[in-house]
Amino acid sequence: xxxxxxxxxxxxxxxxxxxxxxxxxxxxxxxxxxxxxxxxxxxxxxxxxxxxxxxxxxxxxxxxxxxxxxxxxxxxxxxxxxxxxxxxxxxxxxxxxxxxxxxxxxxxxxxxxxxxxxxxxxxxxxxxxxxxxxxxxxxxxxxxxxxxxxxxxxxxxxxxxxxxxxxxxxxxxxxxxxxxxxxxxxxxxxxxxxxxxxxxxxxxxxxxxxxxxxxxxxxxxxxxxxxxxxxxxxxxxxxxxxxxxxxxxxxxxxxxxxxxxxxxxx
Numbered sequence: 001x002x003x004x005x006x007x008x009x010x011x012x013x014x015x016x017x018x019x020x021x022x023x024x025x026x027x028x029x030x031x032x033x034x035x036x037x038x039x040x041x042x043x044x045x046x047x048x049x050x051x052x053x054x055x056x057x058x059x060x061x062x063x064x065x066x067x068x069x070x071x072x073x074x075x076x077x078x079x080x081x082x083x084x085x086x087x088x089x090x091x092x093x094x095x096x097x098x099x100x101x102x103x104x105x106x107x108x109x110x111x112x113x114x115x116x117x118x119x120x121x122x123x124x125x126x127x128x129x130x131x132x133x134x135x136x137x138x139x140x141x142x143x144x145x146x147x148x149x150x151x152x153x154x155x156x157x158x159x160x161x162x163x164x165x166x167x168x169x170x171x172x173x174x175x176x177x178x179x180x181x182x183x184x185x186x187x188x189x190x191x192x193x194x195x196x197x198x199x200x201x202x203x204x205x206x207x208x209x210x211x212x213x214x215x216x217x218x219x220x221x222x223x224x225x226x227x228x229x230x231x232x233x234x235x236x237x238x239x240x241x242x243x244x245x246x247x248x249x250x251x252x253x254x255x256x257x258x259x260x261x262x263x264x265x266x
Contacts, residue, residue, distance in 0.1 A: 055226060079115075083186065100142035
């Protein structure tokens, strides 16, 4: 039920979808006796779309997410395993075209492969099944070919293909690899996604070290910058709002212990 609600309600509340829906509702109401209300909704939707597209709002929302974890510290001991979260591969298009298609966040795959080459004895785990309600195409079915093309031997790969969201990424990966006390595991995912991911792995009882990649904001000064490309601004705002909603939902349902997990807790 949580998975279905997260996909349906989450998509409905995504900023662009919500504001377009608000504008359409306003247009419908403006053709009735509720003309004033309808016009107000249309104006509100238009103004908020402009704010989401061009203002620093998206950057300001995503910056605190990306600032919770510093760059990974290699330390003195090589990691025993590397975990990379799904979300980069479009499994449906990959299935249709019969070739791996990376749609977004390629840094996750590139960084994980680089780590695997740097630490040749570490296991490399890719965790990602089908995040959609009506499709059974699995990201993990195409990840191996990508890692092999990036120089990682197939014998080192562990594919977790059942998980549908980050909560299941953590639970299923722990069950699959059965980490032993004292082992060192590194988690690779987008910087904005790292707080929720670390919170879920902590809740699952699987200690991991954060290896954030795929930043959307350059730093504190960049967080105050306006955007000149509407699609870029809308994408950033959409990602930030979705992630904050995800953190709130996971905290309310007890799936994570802190609203905004950070590096200060071990």
